[in-house]
Amino acid sequence: MAVSYASNDRYKKNVAAHSIVRLIICIIVTIICLLPIYILIVNATRKSGDIISNGVSLIPGTNLIQNFKNLHDETIQNGSYTRAYNLLIGYRNSLIIAVCSTVLTVFFSALTAYGLVVYDFKLKKFATTFILAMMMIPMQVVSTGFLQFMVKIGLQDNYLPLILPSIAAPAVVFFMLQYMRSSFPLDIVEAARIDGCGEFRTFMQIALPIFQPAFAVQAIFAFVASWNNYYNPSMLLVSGKLEQRTMPMMVAAILGNDKLTDYGVNYLAVALSIVPVVIIYLCLSKFIIRGVTLGAVKG
Numbered sequence: 001m002a003v004s005y006a007s008n009d010r011y012k013k014n015v016a017a018h019s020i021v022r023l024i025i026c027i028i029v030t031i032i033c034l035l036p037i038y039i040l041i042v043n044a045t046r047k048s049g050d051i052i053s054n055g056v057s058l059i060p061g062t063n064l065i066q067n068f069k070n071l072h073d074e075t076i077q078n079g080s081y082t083r084a085y086n087l088l089i090g091y092r093n094s095l096i097i098a099v100c101s102t103v104l105t106v107f108f109s110a111l112t113a114y115g116l117v118v119y120d121f122k123l124k125k126f127a128t129t130f131i132l133a134m135m136m137i138p139m140q141v142v143s144t145g146f147l148q149f150m151v152k153i154g155l156q157d158n159y160l161p162l163i164l165p166s167i168a169a170p171a172v173v174f175f176m177l178q179y180m181r182s183s184f185p186l187d188i189v190e191a192a193r194i195d196g197c198g199e200f201r202t203f204m205q206i207a208l209p210i211f212q213p214a215f216a217v218q219a220i221f222a223f224v225a226s227w228n229n230y231y232n233p234s235m236l237l238v239s240g241k242l243e244q245r246t247m248p249m250m251v252a253a254i255l256g257n258d259k260l261t262d263y264g265v266n267y268l269a270v271a272l273s274i275v276p277v278v279i280i281y282l283c284l285s286k287f288i289i290r291g292v293t294l295g296a297v298k299g
Contacts, residue, residue: 067262071268084253109172109173110176116131128177133170192206227247227277230246233249234249247273251269
């Protein structure tokens with residue numbers, strides 16, 4: 001009995017020690033992840049001279065309002081004065097593109113995955129392989145041909161080329177496929193057909209609610225990717241008008257301005273650009289773990 005009690009105590013101590021180690025590791029990882037964001041926010045409130053002379057500081061400054069005013073002041077570009085930044089215009093343009101792209105991405109990807117899982121047809125394996133193979137081709141490889149095509153059909157300097165291609169998202173289709181294969185019961189589709197439910201109605205009213213977690217988590221990732229996208233807008237929106245610029249384009253204009261360098265303004269521009277992403281993540285973060293877990297590949 002004494003040996004049993006001693007082994008139990010030793011086991012409890014080992015469990016407690018492991019828990020403490022895991023807690024310490026989690027705290028360290030959290031600090032590593034959050035410290036750069038905190039420093040970004042702090043530097044957004046400091047003067048440029050303080051950032052240059054004192055370097056990193058964990059104490060917020062008192063220059064936030066002045067940095068915000070300087071951010072919206074006229075800046076020098078190409079030897080002439082022009083307004084390179086407007087917070088409301090940047091938010092508006094980026095939200096239009098990001099929201100529309102996100103809706104198209106998750107809806108049509110879910111619809112494609114649903115068709116590949118539910119229906120049987122001769123080219124089913126080929127279609128699945130072809131869609132997954134498209135994941136290996138980066139946008140930069142086909143960007144020149146894509147731009148030339150948009151110019152020929154007169155869609156350059158337009159938001160449509162930034163939104164409509166979101167219908168084809170192979171990576172999202174792959175995730176949806178794995179989720180449906182592991183979590184979607186095909187019997188419920190047969191039952192709906194017997195009850196006289198149409199195919200599209202089955203998808204909208206039965207399938208979508210079932211894989212809502214996967215739908216939500218892919219919406220988060222698609223929104224973040226579209227919001228942070230700088231390459232495609234800078235390639236297609238060639239006029240450079242302020243009214244057309246997205247938030248990443250405005251931030252790039254501020255950071256790339258070597259005529260008027262204000263580090264406090266630069267940090268503030270970056271901090272303001274990530275606010276919508278942080279809000280979306282905080283509101284929908286609970287779906288990430290649930291969606292990734294339920295959408296995991298079967299072993």
